[in-house]
Amino acid sequence: MSDQRKGIRKGLTRYGDDAFSLYVRKAFIKAMGYTDDALERPLIGIANTFSGYNACHASVPGIVEAVKRGVMLAGGLPIDFPTISLHESFAFPTSMFLRNLMSMDAEEMIRAQPMDAVVLVGGCDKTVPALLMGAASAGVPAIVEVTGPMLTGTHHGERIGACTDCRRFWAKYRGGEIDAQEVEELTNQLVPTAGTCGVMGTASTMALMTEALGMMLPGGGAIPATYADRPRHAELTGKRAVEMAAENLTPDQVMTPAAFRNALRVLHAIGGSTNGLIHATAMAGRLGIAIELDEFDALGRDVPVLVDLKPSGQYYMEDLHRAGGLAPIVRELRDLLELDALTVTGRTLGEEIDDLPPAYPQNVVRSLDDPLYPGGGMAVLRGNLAPDGAVIKRSAANPDLLSHEGRAVVFTSLSDMAERIDDPGLDVRADDVLVLQNAGPLGAPGMPEAGYLPIPKKLAEQGVKDMVRLSDARMSGTAFGTIILHVAPESAAGGPLALVQNGDRIRVDVPARSLDLLVSDDELAARRRAWAPPAPHDGAERGYLNLFLDTVTQAPEGCDFRFLKSS
Numbered sequence: 001m002s003d004q005r006k007g008i009r010k011g012l013t014r015y016g017d018d019a020f021s022l023y024v025r026k027a028f029i030k031a032m033g034y035t036d037d038a039l040e041r042p043l044i045g046i047a048n049t050f051s052g053y054n055a056c057h058a059s060v061p062g063i064v065e066a067v068k069r070g071v072m073l074a075g076g077l078p079i080d081f082p083t084i085s086l087h088e089s090f091a092f093p094t095s096m097f098l099r100n101l102m103s104m105d106a107e108e109m110i111r112a113q114p115m116d117a118v119v120l121v122g123g124c125d126k127t128v129p130a131l132l133m134g135a136a137s138a139g140v141p142a143i144v145e146v147t148g149p150m151l152t153g154t155h156h157g158e159r160i161g162a163c164t165d166c167r168r169f170w171a172k173y174r175g176g177e178i179d180a181q182e183v184e185e186l187t188n189q190l191v192p193t194a195g196t197c198g199v200m201g202t203a204s205t206m207a208l209m210t211e212a213l214g215m216m217l218p219g220g221g222a223i224p225a226t227y228a229d230r231p232r233h234a235e236l237t238g239k240r241a242v243e244m245a246a247e248n249l250t251p252d253q254v255m256t257p258a259a260f261r262n263a264l265r266v267l268h269a270i271g272g273s274t275n276g277l278i279h280a281t282a283m284a285g286r287l288g289i290a291i292e293l294d295e296f297d298a299l300g301r302d303v304p305v306l307v308d309l310k311p312s313g314q315y316y317m318e319d320l321h322r323a324g325g326l327a328p329i330v331r332e333l334r335d336l337l338e339l340d341a342l343t344v345t346g347r348t349l350g351e352e353i354d355d356l357p358p359a360y361p362q363n364v365v366r367s368l369d370d371p372l373y374p375g376g377g378m379a380v381l382r383g384n385l386a387p388d389g390a391v392i393k394r395s396a397a398n399p400d401l402l403s404h405e406g407r408a409v410v411f412t413s414l415s416d417m418a419e420r421i422d423d424p425g426l427d428v429r430a431d432d433v434l435v436l437q438n439a440g441p442l443g444a445p446g447m448p449e450a451g452y453l454p455i456p457k458k459l460a461e462q463g464v465k466d467m468v469r470l471s472d473a474r475m476s477g478t479a480f481g482t483i484i485l486h487v488a489p490e491s492a493a494g495g496p497l498a499l500v501q502n503g504d505r506i507r508v509d510v511p512a513r514s515l516d517l518l519v520s521d522d523e524l525a526a527r528r529r530a531w532a533p534p535a536p537h538d539g540a541e542r543g544y545l546n547l548f549l550d551t552v553t554q555a556p557e558g559c560d561f562r563f564l565k566s567s
């Protein structure tokens, strides 16, 4: 290989003398023990997201080894490099605040270092979208290997797994059904192995969407982190990366508008996380592709929820793997998908579906004739409260609350909610609408997963399990309830959500896709004149927070930074 744009010769450091740059580069890389033969091979980068803080990525070293084996079997030279690693529970104020930073890290490291293709190893919620956003912008052939889901644990004989059951048991604790000692005991079993959350949370959603998007080898979306199938899949991914380098199969050839529509159809069919919509929008935006909320809603009307996984259903990701992973889902959806979309295999999605192994009996993925939930598992609402849209996961909501009018009980911030939600004196009833303001991209900041407002303790103790809840925040894909999210524009940007006051009437009509504040236009105009933006965040005058607040977009644009989008 002597092409100046390939392998070790790619992207030479600028000393003003390319021959010198190559000579010095070789001298330094040889200190790692490589021979000239190795250094003349196609060079495959591996984005290594291992971190001691990230249990979802605990298996990454083994995956990287397997990818390297595959690369070498195909005649390439693998070199892994570190990137930012984000774990949901170890990121302050929220991992979403850092997703774009991770995407910039991935993009610039892929671009700055010589590599003919890159294998993106990720898993926990924000890591896969961040890696794909970065790779899409870098324009280097890229393929994803996810860490895979964790296995389930047991508690007092009951099968449990993160993190739908984390929330279910926490709600029981708040309702006085279990005590603090049992909660402590649960921390030993809720996350029993390495891997991502074992339900249809954001990580599982992104893994399956990535496979449907065509950016992962078939069969990889649901393999548990601890199964031998996972490193076997990773080895094949490494091999394929070498071929992709030769074919120059760049992300823009795979991540096309049709491929994104396929991924969004799969998002509906799996009863996936609402976060999948935000991440897909951000990923598409890197390639100049717009995902419109109304198009997303329309796509979903034809696609029923087929996958019987928590939080919409009953099973876990390891069950989906045994049922065939994405294969039975796309087989069932075949007539609804755009089959010409190219995948990282170099073949179309239709060709891959045609080559799937024969179906076998299983009870995790339903048929189109017998879905878990009819079309529109996720819906987009609009109205005077959300002129730019809001999202609800219907399949995880209480059907009795989908058409509801109630009195607003307003919390002006996350800290206000934390202070007052359990106050015995809080004026709240089960048929009220809980409203959280200032929890959007700018308001919180970072749009945390705070949309799953807890049921006020005094109602939880009376057995109330669900209420209509409304905010400009996001929600974990593992959560459930009648929860309206991503209200846009957000309240900190002066959206109508900022004008809601205690006692206002709010009407939600999900079948009609409407969300309205029943307050007169004159009154709303008066409130708007009196409105003042929230006080600036501490530390907002400098650093990453300053960049974030200056450039982050609203939820319908994927919360990417404006300057990272492609026009």
Ligand code: FES
Residues within 6 Å of the ligand: 056, 087, 088, 089, 123, 124, 125, 163, 195, 196, 197, 201, 203
């Ligand atoms: Fe990592 Fe759930 S916390 S996937």
